[in-house]
Amino acid sequence: KNEVEQSPQNLTAQEGEFITINCSYSVGISALHWLQQHPGGGIVSLFMLSSGKKKHGRLIATINIQEKHSSLHITASHPRDSAVYICAISLGSIGKSTFGDGTTLTVKP
């Protein structure tokens, strides 16, 4: 069983919808990361969380350390949000990370 589980695996939404992607993990962590990978392949870091909640534009990330769970929310989704969203956990200061398999999001106009 992967230490990091994401759901759903695939998600299709209509433009404007509110989207939630979930990430559960099974070990103690130093930080949790949300990454975005566009069809061209490049990977961009969206958030790093160790507690609470962070917001950047239409993206919101939350983490519950006790429940070992994080969510990524996208408000007012847009076709340009179509990408693979990857959850990753860091297990120490070295920054070695374990990655989820990703959630493929498609937003239709």
Next chain:
Amino acid sequence: NAGVTQTPKFRVLKTGQSMTLLCAQDMNHEYMYWYRQDPGMGLRLIHYSVGEGTTAKGEVPDGYNVSRLKKQNFLLGLESAAPSQTSVYFCASKGDPDTQYFGPGTRLTVL
């Protein structure tokens, strides 16, 4: 700032050939990582480095070697390529705070 760059972007090898992938970063980061990404699987750590002159094995190190002779460069070598090493390879670097910056990737096909 170029961030993290990778060379080459694409490569096709025959089984048994060797090659070196170059990763360069201009952010003065101590930590650097090599990952592979395969369809339906998450990124997996091959090797990493916590500073110039140091390297360590990750989750899937077999068949690969690395070197970090200069702080800004992290090289990944395949001595005798195998079809199982067909993958997309990503390099990343990390400074402080704990955020990784990824290169654009190298798509490698081994025939």
